[in-house]
Amino acid sequence: MRIKLEARGQQSKLMSYASPILAALLTLICGAFLFWMLGKSPMQALHTFLIMPISDPYRIAELLVKAGPIVLCAMGLSICFRANIWNIGAEGQLLMGGLVGSCAALALLDSQGIWVLPLILVAGILGGMAWAAIPAFLKNYFNTNEILSTIMLNYISLNILLHGVHGPLKDPNGFNFPESALFSDWQTMPILLEGTRLHLGVSFALLAMVGVWVLMSKTFIGFQIKVLGGDERSAHFAGFKHKRLVWFCLLLCGGLAGLAGVGEVTGPIGQLVPNISPGYGYAAIIVAFLGRLHPLGILFAGLLMALLYMGGEMVQIHLDLPLAVTGVFQGMLLLFLLICDVLIGYRIIVHKSAPKIVKQSLSIEPPAVAIEGK
Amino acid sequence: MNSGSSNSRLLLDGITKSYPGCLANDNISIDVKAGSIHAILGENGAGKSTLMKIIYGVVKPDSGKLLWEGQETTINAPIDARELGIGMVFQHFSLFQTLSVVENIALGLDQRSSSDMDRLAKRIIEVSTKYGMPLEPHRLVHTLSTGERQRVEIVRCLIQDIKLLILDEPTSVLTPQEVDSLFDTLRQLADEGSSILFISHKLKEIQSLCDSATVLRAGRVSGSCVPSDESTTSMARMMVGDETQIGSEYPNAKNDMPDFLSINQLNVATTDIFGVDLKNISFAAKQGEILGIAGVAGNGQSELLSVLSGETQLEGFNIITFPDADLTQSNPMQRRACGMGFVPEDRLGHGAVPDMSLRDNALLTGFLQGLISRGFVNQSATENFSKTIIDQFDVKCGGNNSLAKSLSGGNLQKFIIGREILQTPRCLIAAHPTWGVDVGAATSIHKALIALRDQGASILIISEDIDELFTISDRICALFDGQLSPIKPTNATSIEEVGSWMAGVFGRQQAA
CATH class of the missing domain: 3.40.50.300 (P-loop containing nucleotide triphosphate hydrolases)
Incomplete structure (x- = not known):
């Protein structure tokens, strides 16, 4: 028997939706196998990992709290990715949003009033945008590869944040713990559901979803972004302003990631701490692709990703497994998604005959080597 | 001229090949004699390229027989075709620009004959001068003119014993003078007994060069003739049918x-x-x-x-x-x-975004025609604009939701031309x-251009x-x-x- 991949000739619409589901299933199967290898009952482990996190209202609220920042970042990333701008820097932009937002909060520590929180949020958004402006500037004027610049900036922002919490932003009355002072009630997000940590920031993710959907499917600038990503040369031919679009996409993504960051410090955390994000900005990359860069898809993928984070904590508490399980599941999910995406362009053909050396495979068809340029 | 013309070199019998939604070749039979120059004539999309790919082993026919010098043969791959002595010069050259002539030619040969580059270089000089197509073996391909690049392609075929040379629209890249010298070479080859399959839609060239011609229309043989006995108009009729204005x-x-x-x-x-x-x-x-x-x-x-x-x-x-x-x-x-309006050289990936619908591609350059209001795309106006293009320029497609890449080159060309003309540029x-559109459509594009001119553009x-x-x-x-x-x-x-x-x-x- 011989298994062969054959080009479909046309991208399969069905597979492009089925692929994320298939990837999730394969992740489950391999995850069960992984738990079995670790000496746990696969069914019980999967139950702890996937069902327990959503078994009561409080936990569901927690899931939403975790999904909020992931979805916000992924919405921004999806716009960049649609334009073929490979922004890997949502994490850094999120951290910067948290840091700048915290600076604003600490500067306004004694202020009271309804205007304080919006001001802090705007500061956080601007922080994220400023951080995203660096790769946008480098890309536009020095043709720097944004993948490299955004990844490097992630580490830089983390270190600036660490410097802040260990230095100037440290709470003078905090017994030398690397944490800022606690924010006041005027500076933190109102709780939406009493008895949970579900805060106002989570609703921003839904607003962002609607906004991104309108932007990408209704507006001319969204159209220009899609053209730029679909075919840069056509965008140039039509006269779309490439540099402006790069600024727009990166700044918008930076703003959303910054909002996610400041939402964390003013929401569930309530102060600036060294680790305000367990890799939400990186997880958002997986979420954006898992959701097919579509706002609704991203929402569901974001919830799934939040479930993995929750599940990781559950198996740590109940089964004595390391938190790294979350990372392994994230990795498997992305890996299987990429593998399954091959099926969008190709189909699997199983030949029953015994393998034989076919002459055909040795030849190079002349059109395949055509390199004639202009 | 046709020594031994009674001998069949290549006989195609009932070749049929279908692609999803399209019968590219329908029961095609052709007899190519030894030492003859045989024209395959037809419009774009008539099935010429598919037929040549079948002969060269790139594509397998669904049914039909192929007889090589009287023997039934199956050609599974281009390497089989080359072993039989079939050479093909594609319309789009397959040369590496950064390699030299001799390196490019060596790539197409088997290990044995490509290992000794010096001998190969000598052989290239020998063959190319013999056929009046001088080439310097060590020049890099990107320094060559288009005509010289074509010579490399042809010499690459001649360096092995060639019995059938297939040329796909070879003259479209040449000046009229270069065409003449190419024809001299081809006549010389035919005199030596090689058969030549000459694919073209240029009737005058076929008249001056070819001994026999097979005309294809919509995947079928619509006629065979001796070109010198026909007028260009009568051949054009066979090519496009009775209804189309020529x-x-x-x-x-x-x-x-x-x-x-x-x-x-x-x-x-x-x-x-x-x-x-x-x-x-x-x-x-x-x-x-x-x-x-x-x-x-x-x-x-x-x-x-x-x-x-x-x-x-x-x-x-x-x-x-x-x-x-x-x-x-x-x-x-x-x-x-x-x-101002523009129609670029490349349809796909310059004039149109391959993975976008025709509606979106209408918006691509038509956005100044009132399709945008306050930053939002006016969906119905865009819809109407794209439909008008499709109707007026007879773009054959599955509606304005079809992706640009799903259209044939000629149809996409009609769409792009229509998109620009309907904006009535000055x-x-x-x-x-x-480029790539059939005779009837070419006439209507010409008329639209003339009308635009007469409006003062x-x-x-x-x-x-x-x-x-x-x-x-x-x-x-x-x-x-x-x-x-x-x-x-x-x-x-x-x-x-x-x-x-x-x-x-x-x-x-x-x-x-």
């Missing part, structure tokens, strides 16, 4: 109109290592005329187009003016806003406006098809190595003169 004469424009689009002393150094510098180009297209720019591909056409559309940014002042405004430093969007700059057409330029242009010139020949009214010049301009025979560098 060509027509167009009245020339009045020539007392003012200059509209002016280019003054345009000098652009290319950034592409395989590109061409534009040198001291000055011309003016008048209002209400069609100015044709002839030339073999790769002589600066794409560079000139990119400068005119604004995709290449210029510095300086008053280099491009239209009609009185200085557009030298303006971007493509500003030029469109001034009433100046239209078009590359190869009828200035039209600039850059094309490799010299016959087309003579049909529709009011004035004509040629581009060679980034320099522009003199401009003459079409009725005051001849194909021979423009042909010599295309080969660079004009007082170059004088204008400086």
Whole structure:
């Protein structure tokens, strides 16, 4: 028997939706196998990992709290990715949003009033945008590869944040713990559901979803972004302003990631701490692709990703497994998604005959080597 | 000429090949005699390329027999075809630009004959001089002209014992003079007993070269003939059927109109290592005329187009003016806003986004036609605009939701031309406006261009098809190595003169 991949000739619409589901299933199967290898009952482990996190209202609220920042970042990333701008820097932009937002909060520590929180949020958004402006500037004027610049900036922002919490932003009355002072009630997000940590920031993710959907499917600038990503040369031919679009996409993504960051410090955390994000900005990359860069898809993928984070904590508490399980599941999910995406362009053909050396495979068809340029 | 013409070299019997939604070859039978030059004639999409790919082993037929010198044979791959002595010169060359001639040729040979490069180089010189196509084996391919590159492709086939040479539209990249010398070579080959399959839709060439012809239409054999016994009109009838109008004469424009689009002393150094510098180009297209720019591909056409559309940014002042405004430093969007329209060379991936629907592709350049209100896309206006293009220009597609890449080249061409013409530009700059479209559609595109001209638009057409330029242009010139020949009214010049301009025979560098 011989298994062969054959080009479909046309991208399969069905597979492009089925692929994320298939990837999730394969992740489950391999995850069960992984738990079995670790000496746990696969069914019980999967139950702890996937069902327990959503078994009561409080936990569901927690899931939403975790999904909020992931979805916000992924919405921004999806716009960049649609334009073929490979922004890997949502994490850094999120951290910067948290840091700048915290600076604003600490500067306004004694202020009271309804205007304080919006001001802090705007500061956080601007922080994220400023951080995203660096790769946008480098890309536009020095043709720097944004993948490299955004990844490097992630580490830089983390270190600036660490410097802040260990230095100037440290709470003078905090017994030398690397944490800022606690924010006041005027500076933190109102709780939406009493008895949970579900805060106002989570609703921003839904607003962002609607906004991104309108932007990408209704507006001319969204159209220009899609053209730029679909075919840069056509965008140039039509006269779309490439540099402006790069600024727009990166700044918008930076703003959303910054909002996610400041939402964390003013929401569930309530102060600036060294680790305000367990890799939400990186997880958002997986979420954006898992959701097919579509706002609704991203929402569901974001919830799934939040479930993995929750599940990781559950198996740590109940089964004595390391938190790294979350990372392994994230990795498997992305890996299987990429593998399954091959099926969008190709189909699997199983030949029953015994393998034989076919002459055909040795030849190079002349059109395949055509390199004639202009 | 046809020694042993009774011997069949290649006999195709009932070849059928279908692709999803399209019967490319339907029961095609052809007999190619030894030592004959046989033409396969047909419009784009008639099934010529599929048939050649079947003969060369690239594509397998669904049914039908192939007899090679009387023996039934299956050709599974190009390597089988080459072993039999079948060589093919593709329309788009398959050469590596950064390798030398001898290295390129060695790549196509088996290990044994390619290991000794010195001997191969000698053999290349020997073969190429014998057939009147001199080549220097050690030159890098990117330094060769298009005609010379074609020689490399042909010599690559001749270096092995060749019994059947297939040429796919070989003359579309040559000047008229180069065509003559290619024909001499082909006649010499045929005299030595090789068979030649010559694929073309240029009737005059087939008449002067070929001994026999098979005409294809919509995947079927619609007739066979001896070209010298037929008129070009009768062959064209076989090619397009009875209903389609074939060509027509167009009245020339009045020539007392003012200059509209002016280019003054345009000098652009290319950034592409395989590109061409534009040198001291000055011309003016008048209002209400069609100015044709002839030339073999790769002589600066794409560079000139990119400068005119604004995709290449210029510095300086008053280099491009239209009609009185200085557009030298303006971007493509500003030029469109001034009433200019553009049809680029490449349909897919330049003139249209492959993975977007026709509706979105209508918006791509039509956004200034009231399709945008306050930053939002006016969906119904866009819908209507795309439908109008599809209707008026007879674009065959599955509606305006079809992806651009799903259309055939000719249909996408009609869509892009229609998109630009329906915006009624005051100046239209078009590359190869009828590239890949059938005769009937070419006629309607020509008519639309003439109508646009008669409304007072200035039209600039850059094309490799010299016959087309003579049909529709009011004035004509040629581009060679980034320099522009003199401009003459079409009725005051001849194909021979423009042909010599295309080969660079004009007082170059004088204008400086």
